[in-house]
Amino acid sequence: MHTPEGFAPGHALPAPVPECAIAFAFRDGKVLVSGDGQPGTEPRLPDWRDLAALGLAGRAHYLGALGGVDCIAVGLADDAPEPPSWRYAGLRSLFFALPDPLLALAARAFQIVDWDATHRYCGRCGTATHAKADERAKECPACGLVAYPLVTPAMMVLVTRGRELLLARAHRFPPAMFSALAGFVEPGETIEDCIRREVREEVGVEVDRLEYFASQSWAFPHSLMIAFNAEYAGGELRPDGHEIAEAHWFAHDAVPKLPPSLSIARRLIDATVERLARGAQPSC
Numbered sequence: 138m139h140t141p142e143g144f145a146p147g148h149a150l151p152a153p154v155p156e157c158a159i160a161f162a163f164r165d166g167k168v169l170v171s172g173d174g175q176p177g178t179e180p181r182l183p184d185w186r187d188l189a190a191l192g193l194a195g196r197a198h199y200l201g202a203l204g205g206v207d208c209i210a211v212g213l214a215d216d217a218p219e220p221p222s223w224r225y226a227g228l229r230s231l232f233f234a235l236p237d238p239l240l241a242l243a244a245r246a247f248q249i250v251d252w253d254a255t256h257r258y259c260g261r262c263g264t265a266t267h268a269k270a271d272e273r274a275k276e277c278p279a280c281g282l283v284a285y286p287l288v289t290p291a292m293m294v295l296v297t298r299g300r301e302l303l304l305a306r307a308h309r310f311p312p313a314m315f316s317a318l319a320g321f322v323e324p325g326e327t328i329e330d331c332i333r334r335e336v337r338e339e340v341g342v343e344v345d346r347l348e349y350f351a352s353q354s355w356a357f358p359h360s361l362m363i364a365f366n367a368e369y370a371g372g373e374l375r376p377d378g379h380e381i382a383e384a385h386w387f388a389h390d391a392v393p394k395l396p397p398s399l400s401i402a403r404r405l406i407d408a409t410v411e412r413l414a415r416g417a418q419p420s421c
C-alpha cells in the first residue's frame with residue numbers, strides 16, 4: 138500500500154460534496170461495494186450520489202482527490218443496512234478485485250474511519266473531542282489534548298549469511314510458510330535498535346550492516362512496515378519458541394513456501410534471492 142499516482146491528499150471536506158465523489162463507506166471494518174462477490178463480477182465503489190440514494194450516511198472524512206475526483210471516507214453505524222445489490226467486503230477480499238489505486242485509498246480510508254471511531258472522547262479527561270480545523274487531528278475542548286491518526290512503525294529484516302537466508306515460521310503463519318523476521322518498534326528505540334533487539338530476542342543471533350530496502354503501509358490495523366536487509370554477525374540460531382516456532386538458514390536456491398507476492402516480505406525475499414543468485418553466477 139502506498140500513495141497512488143495522481144492523488145492529492147487533503148483533509149477539508151468540500152461543501153457540498155460533489156455527487157461524483159468516490160465514497161469509501163465502512164461498516165464494522167468492511168467497505169461497501171456493488172455486486173454479490175461472485176467470480177466474474179467486478180466490485181464497484183459507490184459515489185456520493187449512490188450513497189444518498191441508498192439512504193446511507195455517516196461520519197465523513199475528506200481523503201483528497203484522485204485524478205481530480207474527490208475521495209471521501211465514511212464511517213457508517215454498526216447497524217447500517219446492507220442495500221440489495223450491495224455488500225460490505227473485507228479489504229483483503231478486494232485484493233486483485235479493486236484497481237490498486239482504489240484499494241490503497243480504501244486502506245487509507247479504513248484507518249481514518251477506525252481512528253475516528255476510537256478517538257471520540259479525550260483519552261485524558263473523557264470529554265467528547267472535535268475535529269481540528271487546520272489538520273487531520275482531534276482536539277479536546279476541555280483540556281486541549283490533540284490526537285492524531287495512529288501509525289505504528291514496525292521493522293522487517295531479512296538476515297543473510299553468505300548465500301543463505303534466515304527465514305522463520307511464526308506460530309500464527311499458515312502451515313509450512315516461512316518469512317523474514319518482523320516486530321514493532323518500542324518507545325525510545327530507533328528502527329535499527331528495534332531490528333537488533335527483535336532478531337536477538339526471536340532467534341538469538343546478532344546482525345550487522347543494516348541496509349534499508351523499502352517501506353509499506355499496512356492497514357491491519359495501522360502499521361508502517363519498514364524493511365531492511367542485514368548480515369549475520371554472530372550467535373547460534375535459537376528460535377524463542379514463543380513467537381517463532383521454527384527458524385532455519387535456507388540456501389538462496391532452495392527457499393521454502395513464502396508469503397504472497399503482494400506483501401513487502403515477499404518483495405524483500407525475492408529481491409535478495411535475485412541478488413544472491415546473481416552473485417552466485419561466475420563472472421566473465
Ligand SMILES: [Zn+2]
Nearest residue numbers: 259262277280
Ligand atoms: Zn481532555
